Amino acid sequence: MITGTLINYYFHCQTQCWLHANRINLEDNSEDVRIGKVLHEIKEEKSKQAEIKIDNIKIDRITKDYLIEFKKSDSDPQAVKWQVLLYLYKLKQKGIQRLGKIEYFEKNKEQKSEILELDEANEEELLKVLDAIEKLISSATPPPPKFENKCKKCAYYEYCFI
Amino acid sequence: MAKNHTRYIFSMGELKRKDNSIAFINEKGNFYIPIEDTREIYCINEVSFNTKFLDFVAKAGITIHFFNYHGNYSGSFYPKDYLVSGTLTIKQSIVFIENRLNIAKNIVKTIAANIYEVLYHYYRHDKKELKPVLDWLKNDADKFISKDITIEQLLFIEGQIWNRFYDSFQYFLPEDFVMNKRVKRPPDNPINALVSFGNTLLYTKTISSIYHTHLNQSISFLHSPGEGRFSLSLDLSEVFKPVIVFKTIFDLVGRKQLQVQKHFDKNLNYALLNEDGKKIFINAFEERINETFMHPKLKRKVSLKHCIKLDGYKLIKHIVEGREFVPFSLKDKM
Numbered sequence A: 001m002i003t004g005t006l007i008n009y010y011f012h013c014q015t016q017c018w019l020h021a022n023r024i025n026l027e028d029n030s031e032d033v034r035i036g037k038v039l040h041e042i043k044e045e046k047s048k049q050a051e052i053k054i055d056n057i058k059i060d061r062i063t064k065d066y067l068i069e070f071k072k073s074d075s076d077p078q079a080v081k082w083q084v085l086l087y088l089y090k091l092k093q094k095g096i097q098r099l100g101k102i103e104y105f106e107k108n109k110e111q112k113s114e115i116l117e118l119d120e121a122n123e124e125e126l127l128k129v130l131d132a133i134e135k136l137i138s139s140a141t142p143p144p145p146k147f148e149n150k151c152k153k154c155a156y157y158e159y160c161f162i
Numbered sequence B: 001m002a003k004n005h006t007r008y009i010f011s012m013g014e015l016k017r018k019d020n021s022i023a024f025i026n027e028k029g030n031f032y033i034p035i036e037d038t039r040e041i042y043c044i045n046e047v048s049f050n051t052k053f054l055d056f057v058a059k060a061g062i063t064i065h066f067f068n069y070h071g072n073y074s075g076s077f078y079p080k081d082y083l084v085s086g087t088l089t090i091k092q093s094i095v096f097i098e099n100r101l102n103i104a105k106n107i108v109k110t111i112a113a114n115i116y117e118v119l120y121h122y123y124r125h126d127k128k129e130l131k132p133v134l135d136w137l138k139n140d141a142d143k144f145i146s147k148d149i150t151i152e153q154l155l156f157i158e159g160q161i162w163n164r165f166y167d168s169f170q171y172f173l174p175e176d177f178v179m180n181k182r183v184k185r186p187p188d189n190p191i192n193a194l195v196s197f198g199n200t201l202l203y204t205k206t207i208s209s210i211y212h213t214h215l216n217q218s219i220s221f222l223h224s225p226g227e228g229r230f231s232l233s234l235d236l237s238e239v240f241k242p243v244i245v246f247k248t249i250f251d252l253v254g255r256k257q258l259q260v261q262k263h264f265d266k267n268l269n270y271a272l273l274n275e276d277g278k279k280i281f282i283n284a285f286e287e288r289i290n291e292t293f294m295h296p297k298l299k300r301k302v303s304l305k306h307c308i309k310l311d312g313y314k315l316i317k318h319i320v321e322g323r324e325f326v327p328f329s330l331k332d333k334m
Ligand code: SF4
Pocket: A013, A014, A015, A016, A145, A146, A147, A148, A150, A151, A152, A154, A155, A156, A157, A158, A160
């Protein structure tokens, strides 16, 4: 089953999508991430996160009108958009209709948000995307990496270019 | 530069969880170790702790290595795998069955090449007696490995490579350090003591590095998988021995920073490092393994320690995508 993370990765980078789907998860070398993770894990002993899980998707928050996804930055809006559309689609299959709302928190900037609606056109496109992802991740090897700016910050950088 | 995340504990005492820190308690007081920049702890002396402490460090993915008073390795605390991948383990087993010899050959070739580089340094500095062993490493050893040989024959040639390497020490090390024979346990002379201690440090470093990948530590290629729970770490540490362990030894001994009379235990025939000796060795070892240089392919600064993990990535790439596994070469620095 395709998760929010996978569809997000698919739009971000297909190599990343394949590696993640095939369970090659590499440790993030950046110290910030590691420290954040360690502290998070230790704190989690006390308070469980307020996420909602439906099937295998994790939803940040649901209100009367919206399904809300929080993001740190709007560096890859395309990827987030499809992630949210997938969530709306899964909710719809459970008989729950909502609008999607993406809230970005940029450092030192105003909060921005974006509203999305699952309509006939993008639902059809979503199904095609899901199909394409299935095909991609079931191929024997990952698509060869292409070096781009985003690679510099990617956890797979060393794996891809060693 | 990347911080050093290794903590060494040289004195007796107790390790405890104190809120979100690690506390080390001995008769001199309490010392706090921040958990977020600790990745491994080496207990070089007798240390006690409880399961609450182990649980805490396990959550942070910290490995702990234990040594007894004689500097012998007793074992490691290895938190339950956090990067488990069933798929990769299966593929790793398949590669073992189908391609073990090839991977093992590449490891042995690289051992020879890295030893060559280390010895060549002394040859250039006028140790002309090294010529025969250099020639043998470059030509004979390499040719033999490239032949259609069995794993047993490969292991035999690996033994030869190390033996000739040890034999060559007489040409550039001071006489009181030269060993006649490499005896593993117990170390019977100063150089053997250094080699054993250094190899063990490197082996445990490798265990910690591989812990942060998906590789299964018990499926190895050069060593038989049965040789130990972490036999893959034995494999991956081999090519780094000349580069890290032996370079450290040669430097310390050559510069007289380690001396037989001063830094080895007299009661045991100088066949064990004393506490001062261990500290000097560990310092130099850490310095060497954390030294950074520009990685020609990644165009990033990396340390030798990080290169161990990168070799793990290369192996994953071989397992997942079939790309040839070429271990770290001292000459190419990658
Ligand atoms: S390093 Fe680049 S190519 Fe590799 S997974 Fe990351 S973004 Fe994709």
